[in-house]
Amino acid sequence: MNDRRTESDSPAASDGRQNQRPWPEGYVQVYTGNGKGKTTAALGLALRAAGSGLKTYIGQFMKGADSGELRSLDALRAHIQIEQYGGPSWMRRGQEPSQEEVARAQSGLARARQAMCSGDYDIIVLDEVNAAIHFRLLSTDDVMRFIEDKPAQVELICTGRKAPRALLERADLVTEMREVKHYHGQGVRARRGIEH
Secondary structure, rough: OOOOOOOOOOOOOOOOHHHHHOOOOOOOEEOOOOOOHHHHHHHHHHHHHHOOOOOEEEEEEEEEEEEEEEHHOOOOOOEEEEEEEEOOOOOOOOOOOOOOHHHHHHHHHHHHHHHHHHHOOEEEEEOOOOHHHOOOOOHHHHHHHHHOOOOOOOOEEEEOOOOHHHHHHHHOOEOOOOOOOOOHHHHHOOOOOOOO
């Protein structure tokens, strides 16, 4: 939109945030596909936003292990809050989700909704929410209702492989990360600081 703030505009104030949003309308963004970079793109956006004084809430579905982003973002706590809603191990294809994992995801989505509607955050990231839908931890309807509850000026980012068609159609921006080549096919495991 043409009425977005320019770089010379002042960032959002930390109090009275609902009346001082940095843009008139927040959009829904989706980062999906089999290629690397979906979470990385969302974290990069949060870092860019922090540099402009904006606040981001990141809820990570299906993640519960220590990772580089958790330690890095601790230094940016005033601008970026991150919480994990998964267990310590990753789900495998064909594996039925446990009731505990479903409950964690449902509770996480409720926590993210609370953060989104609090007026404290400019950006909400639902990291790996697409995968959580694919693994039946959440339903597409759960996430579509979440989007309907989004305050007009909040930007929402949804990441993860296999984004459902309804989410792709509803989103204002969709980027598909397409794997052209990846060293994982050569047996290289996830490396600290690069993949986690």
